[in-house]
Amino acid sequence: MTTLGALLLRDVRLSVRIGGGALMGVLFFLIVVTLVPLAAGPDLALLARIGPAILWLGALLASLLTLDRLLAADHDDGSLDLVLMGRAPLELAVATKALAHWLTTGLPLVIAAPVLGLFLNLSPTAIGAVMLTLLVGTPALTATGLIGAALAVALRRGGLLLPVLVLPLTVPVLVFGVASANAAVVGPVPFGTPFTILCAVTLVSLVVGPFAAAAALRHGME
Amino acid sequence: MFSGLGFSAAAGEILAITGPNGVGKTSLLRTIAGLVRAAAGSIEMDGGDPELTVPEQCHYLGHQDALKPSLSVRENLGFWADFLGGGGMAAEAALDAVGLIGLADLPTAYLSAGQKRRLSIARLLAAKRPVWLLDEPTSALDVAAQARLVELLRGHLRAGGIVLAATHGPLGLDARELRLGRAA
Numbered sequence: 075m076t077t078l079g080a081l082l083l084r085d086v087r088l089s090v091r092i093g094g095g096a097l098m099g100v101l102f103f104l105i106v107v108t109l110v111p112l113a114a115g116p117d118l119a120l121l122a123r124i125g126p127a128i129l130w131l132g133a134l135l136a137s138l139l140t141l142d143r144l145l146a147a148d149h150d151d152g153s154l155d156l157v158l159m160g161r162a163p164l165e166l167a168v169a170t171k172a173l174a175h176w177l178t179t180g181l182p183l184v185i186a187a188p189v190l191g192l193f194l195n196l197s198p199t200a201i202g203a204v205m206l207t208l209l210v211g212t213p214a215l216t217a218t219g220l221i222g223a224a225l226a227v228a229l230r231r232g233g234l235l236l237p238v239l240v241l242p243l244t245v246p247v248l249v250f251g252v253a254s255a256n257a258a259v260v261g262p263v264p265f266g267t268p269f270t271i272l273c274a275v276t277l278v279s280l281v282v283g284p285f286a287a288a289a290a291l292r293h294g295m296e
Numbered sequence: 297m298f299s300g301l302g303f304s305a306a307a308g309e310i311l312a313i314t315g316p317n318g319v320g321k322t323s324l325l326r327t328i329a330g331l332v333r334a335a336a337g338s339i340e341m342d343g344g345d346p347e348l349t350v351p352e353q354c355h356y357l358g359h360q361d362a363l364k365p366s367l368s369v370r371e372n373l374g375f376w377a378d379f380l381g382g383g384g385m386a387a388e389a390a391l392d393a394v395g396l397i398g399l400a401d402l403p404t405a406y407l408s409a410g411q412k413r414r415l416s417i418a419r420l421l422a423a424k425r426p427v428w429l430l431d432e433p434t435s436a437l438d439v440a441a442q443a444r445l446v447e448l449l450r451g452h453l454r455a456g457g458i459v460l461a462a463t464h465g466p467l468g469l470d471a472r473e474l475r476l477g478r479a480a
Contacts, residue, residue, distance in 0.1 A: 080378035084367070091366040152360025155331050159351045161381055 077162040078170045085174030095143060099136040099179040100186050106132035107190040118195045125194035126204050126255035132190075133183045133208055134215060134248055140179045141219035142226065142236045144171060145291070149227045154291070164291060169284035172220045180212035203258035203265070207272060211251040214276040217283030218243040224287035228294025246275050298324070299336075303474055307343075307426075310449065310459040310469055315476035321462035322359070324476070325429045328460065329356040344426065354427040355380070359435075361416040365405035369396055372404050373418050380423035390421040393448060395441070409436040417445060420452075428452060430461040442468070 089096040110128045111121055145168070148154040157167050187208055191201040222240035229235070253268035298320045305311045313321050326332040328339055330351030341350050363372045373387050384390065391397045394414040399407065407415065413436045420428055428449075434442050446468045449459055453469075461467060 077379050077381070080375050084364070084371075084375045084379075087371070088364055088366060150360075151364070152358050152362040153364070155326075155329070155356060155358060155360075156362050156376065156380065158331060159329055159354065159356060160379055161348065161352050162379075 077160060078166060081157075081162075081167060081170045082174050085171055086178055089174070089178040095140040096178040096182065099140050100182045102139055103132045103136040103183055103186060104190065106135065107193055111193060121195045122197070122200070123260075125191065125196045126200060126207075126259070127252045128194060129187055129190060129204050129208070130211075130248055130252045130255070133187070133212060134244055136183060137179055137212060137215045137219065138237055138240060138244075140175070141216075141223050141240065144175055144220065144223040145227045145287075146223065154227070158291070164288040165284045168220060168224065168287045168291070172216050172283065172287075175220075176213050176216040180216055183212060184208045197259065200255065200259045203255045207251045207255050207269065210269070210272055210276055211247050214247045214272075214279040215244055217276075217279040218247070220283045220287045221290065224290040224294075228290045230294075243279075247272070247279075250275060298476065301337075301476075305458045305460065305472075307456040307458060308453045310453055310461065310467070310471040311474050312467055312471040313460060313462045313474045313476065314464070319476045321476060322431050325356065325431050325460060325462055326358075328427075329354050329429050331356070341427075350427075352381075353425050354429050355420045355423070355425045357416060357420065357428070357430045357433055359431055361412045362419075363404045363412055363415060366403060368401050368403055369407070369415055370400040372415060373422055376419045377422035380419070380425065382422070383424035385421045387422055390418040391415075393421055393444075394418045395444065410438055410441060413437055414441055417448065421448065426457050428457060428459045428461075430459065430463075432463060433461055434463070434465060434467070 107128060114120060114124070145154065148157065158164060160167060184205055187205050188201045191204060196204065219240050221243070222236045225239055226236045250268045250272040254265055254272055257263045257268055258265040303311070313324060315321055323332060327334050328350070330349065339350050341353065344350070344353050362376070367375070369391065370387060373390060377384065377387060385393065388397065391400055394417050396411060396414055396418065399411070404412065404415065417433070433445060437445060449467070449469060452459060461471070
């Protein structure tokens with residue numbers, strides 16, 4: 075098996091085993107989205123209007139929740155040292171870890187979104203729009219979070235630092251994700267305008283994230 | 297950390313790095329492994345694979361065992377063998393060499409400290425790399441496992457490998473000593 079394939083398989087296995095984080099994100103997402111209608115009251119029109127925003131907010135917080143262990147766990151048990159000594163370029167190794175993270179936490183959120191959309195009285199069009207924007211936007215959340223995870227390891231400060239570092243970077247994803255979902259439902263902007271910007275944000279973070287994270291890890295070795 | 301340090305090791309040679317606590321034995325090994333950047337000086341390797349850097353041709357056995365408790369013994373070893381380049385013993389043979397073959401399907405969480413140490417030693421056998429950097433390799437090992445480790449080291453040296461081991465106790469091998477000390 076190839077080097078990176080082995081890393082991907084291991085990380086996916088780890089997160090679906092006991093103690094892994096795969097289900098944690100989805101459960102958190104479920105909790106946030108079920109509580110909102112209870113808190114906001116039974117106004118169906120209101121729920122339909124804020125629904126896309128609630129789904130996006132839940133997805134963002136759920137993916138932040140699982141990011142802090144992305145590299146810290148490997149650092150704590152010494153695995154990261156060996157990853158640094160591997161023959162695969164560090165940029166590709168961290169990108170592979172990010173891919174495994176997205177497959178086990180981002181993708182389940184996309185899949186869960188239609189069911190939770192029903193809780194929020196979303197129309198089929200709105201559900202489709204939210205799913206599509208989440209599918210495009212959650213990789214950006216993982217890629218920007220990767221930078222924060224690497225910095226938290228490099229600076230040897232976990233916990234609060236990661237959300238503080240990552241949240242500003244995720245704001246454009248949230249803004250354009252919600253904007254395009256809303257544009258699909260109520261307008262007046264055509265769906266394509268914010269959605270194209272969301273795609274651009276994702277592409278930029280997919281390129282910048284692994285390089286920035288690898289640079290942070292290398293710098294942190296000193 | 298340290299200065300005025302120069303040494304070389306030939307193929308088939310074992311170097312025991314000794315010295316008091318905190319003198320920099322681990323840092324020296326981590327520098328060679330490329331995990332700490334050297335402020336000055338260089339590390340070179342003659343006759344290695346010219347396509348690879350020095351750290352890519354080294355095995356590093358640190359204080360931590362780099363094992364995931366929720367994966368089985370076989371999965372942990374298989375992953376590192378694939379990731380570190382393979383080319384060594386088959387996983388079964390490596391597990392047999394460290395005496396863990398009977399536990400291959402057990403989650404690593406159930407292993408004792410000494411068994412985990414043996415599993416991470418099996419990693420050195422399953423992926424073939426010429427230089428072994430061992431930091432306190434005998435810690436947590438019982439007498440029988442230590443003897444087994446000495447045999448594995450002998451085998452590696454006979455095949456032309458190099459071993460650099462930071463250690464306090466005697467290794468049981470005819471090792472050249474590199475004593476780190478504080479400058480007078």
